[in-house]
Structure formats: C-alpha cells, structure tokens
Amino acid sequence: MPSDESRLRIKNQDGVTQIEFIDRNILDEANIQQIGDELAAIIDASSSPRLLISFANVDHLSSAALGTLITVNNKIKAKGGMLRLADIDPQIYEVFVITKLNRIFEIHDTVENAVSSFG
Amino acid sequence: MAKDMSQPFESAAIPIINDRAQIDAVREQLVDILERFGYGKSSAFAIRLAVEEALNNAFTHGHRDLPSDEPVTIQYHVCPDEVRIVVADGGPGFDPDAIPDPTLDENLEIPSGRGLLLMRAYMRSVEFNAVGNVVQMVYRRPPDDASDP
Structure with a gap:
C-alpha cells in the first residue's frame, strides 16, 4: 500500500549516505516508484553523492526493483558519485548474478566493508 | 492444464x-x-519470483491499454514433484523472442526487460501461446529440495 511514509531508513555518516529498506518485500509497483523518487531526491541534493544501500532487511525483490537500482546507479554515475550495495541475502544475490547486474554494481558482504571501500 | 489424478495435488484458477492485496x-x-507439499525455501523463492514477474508482465504490459478492473487469471497446479502455473491476460500479446537479451553488455544499464529472463532462469520451462498473452511455467522439484527445519 503506497503511503506518505518513507520506504527508507537513512543516515548520513562520514560523507556517506547509508540507506536501508523498510520493506522486506520490494515488489509493489507504487512502493518501488516511491523508493526511486526518494533515492532520486537524495542524489539530487548532493553534488557528488556517495550512497550505500543495505539489503539486510530484504527477503524478496522484483525485476522492477532492479530497474530502479539501475536508474539510481545511472544518476549517481552522471554526477560523478559512488554507489555501494551491501548485506544481500544469497538468494537475492543470485538474482544479481543471473541478470549479470553484479557486473555493474559494487557489492560488499557487509555494510562495514562497503563503508571502508569509499576510501 | 493436464492433471495427473494418481497423485495428490492442489489446483485453482483465480x-x-x-x-x-489481491x-x-x-x-x-x-x-x-x-509448504504443505514440503517444498524448500529455495523452491518457494523461485516460484514466488516467477509468479511476481509473470503477473507484473501481464498487468504492466498486457493490460497497459485495458481498464484497471480487467482481471488476469492465474492458475496453479501443485504436485509433490512439480508446479505448473498459467497466467493469462486479456491483452494483445507480445513476441517473447523480440525481447532484447538484458545480460548483453550494451543492455546492462537499461532499467527494464529482466522479468522474462528471471522466469526462464528459475523455472524448468516457460512457454507462451501463439498470441503471447498466456504463459505456462513449469517448476520441477530438485532432488535435494527440502523444507527448512
């Protein structure tokens, strides 16, 4: 059910915006749209965005959610920023491998490893 | 959908x-x-994802120009060793062979077009009718499949 509430939990630390999903299932078209809009607003607000997206809470996602992540990655690249993904469940990581999106996203096992990769 | 009456099954068309919510x-x-048939977590993940993608294709593409209350029909037939799912929409259909391969380097950064790839990756077979508005997917239970304790 789409709502005015944020679909994301966000914190900013040491110049990195760390993002977690509120939803365990990122499937609903309206929610995915909202997530995309929220992430776009974060990217737009920074001259050189450094985003870390944690999938720690996520059990399921659809190809539409992958599409939103690709759009986010393209926006960040266009601004010379950096995107890291972390804490992806093995079953979901397999989806990234099948789609070969593990080749365009920098994926880390843990949030800690992802944070230190920003340098 | 053909039914083998010699083994237990559950089926419905909805x-x-x-x-x-629906x-x-x-x-x-x-x-x-x-779960009642003892399928494991990875089987449930695969079938859930394929159903999500098939329904998303049906509503987003098949029913793009149809009223929002136009229903899609999903049929399932669950047996101990196999799951068959049919999703039928009321749209004009499409040619699945015309969908570009999203795993090619030149397509990796295009945000759409991965639903069919995922359905094919997780299901034993994915077949469309001639028009392209009915898809039948078959999942064959792997030998090492088991419910989580």
Whole structure:
C-alpha cells in the first residue's frame, strides 16, 4: 500500500549516505516508484553523492526493483558519485548474478566493508 | 492444464485485478500450498519470483491499454514433484523472442526487460501461446529440495 511514509531508513555518516529498506518485500509497483523518487531526491541534493544501500532487511525483490537500482546507479554515475550495495541475502544475490547486474554494481558482504571501500 | 489424478495435488484458477492485496494474497496462498507439499525455501523463492514477474508482465504490459478492473487469471497446479502455473491476460500479446537479451553488455544499464529472463532462469520451462498473452511455467522439484527445519 503506497503511503506518505518513507520506504527508507537513512543516515548520513562520514560523507556517506547509508540507506536501508523498510520493506522486506520490494515488489509493489507504487512502493518501488516511491523508493526511486526518494533515492532520486537524495542524489539530487548532493553534488557528488556517495550512497550505500543495505539489503539486510530484504527477503524478496522484483525485476522492477532492479530497474530502479539501475536508474539510481545511472544518476549517481552522471554526477560523478559512488554507489555501494551491501548485506544481500544469497538468494537475492543470485538474482544479481543471473541478470549479470553484479557486473555493474559494487557489492560488499557487509555494510562495514562497503563503508571502508569509499576510501 | 493436464492433471495427473494418481497423485495428490492442489489446483485453482483465480481471477485477480492489479491490486497489491489481491496479488499478495494469491502468491501467499500458493506459498502456503508449497509448504504443505514440503517444498524448500529455495523452491518457494523461485516460484514466488516467477509468479511476481509473470503477473507484473501481464498487468504492466498486457493490460497497459485495458481498464484497471480487467482481471488476469492465474492458475496453479501443485504436485509433490512439480508446479505448473498459467497466467493469462486479456491483452494483445507480445513476441517473447523480440525481447532484447538484458545480460548483453550494451543492455546492462537499461532499467527494464529482466522479468522474462528471471522466469526462464528459475523455472524448468516457460512457454507462451501463439498470441503471447498466456504463459505456462513449469517448476520441477530438485532432488535435494527440502523444507527448512
């Protein structure tokens, strides 16, 4: 059910915006749209965005959610920023491998490893 | 959908509209049946994802120009060793062979076009009717499949 509430939990630390999903299932078209809009607003607000997206809470996602992540990655690249993904469940990581999106996203096992990769 | 009456099965044909509550309900109903038949977590993940993608294709593409209350029909037939799912929409259909391969380097950064790839990756077979508005997917239970303790 789409709502005015944020679909994301966000914190900013040491110049990195760390993002977690509120939803365990990122499937609903309206929610995915909202997530995309929220992430776009974060990217737009920074001259050189450094985003870390944690999938720690996520059990399921659809190809539409992958599409939103690709759009986010393209926006960040266009601004010379950096995107890291972390804490992806093995079953979901397999989806990234099948789609070969593990080749365009920098994926880390843990949030800690992802944070230190920003340098 | 052909039914083998010699083994236990559960089947249904359910019309649903593009409403998240209805989609979630039918998907969870199917997952409950999979659990009753002892399918494991990875099987449930695969079938759930394929159903989500098939319904998304039906509503987003098949029903793009149809009224929002136009239903899509999902049929499932769950046996101990196999799951068959048919999703039929009322749209004009499409040519699945015309979908570009999203795993090619030049397509990796295009945000759409991965639903069919995922359906084919997780299901034993994915077949469309001649028009392209009915898809039948078959999942064959792997030998090492087991419910989580």
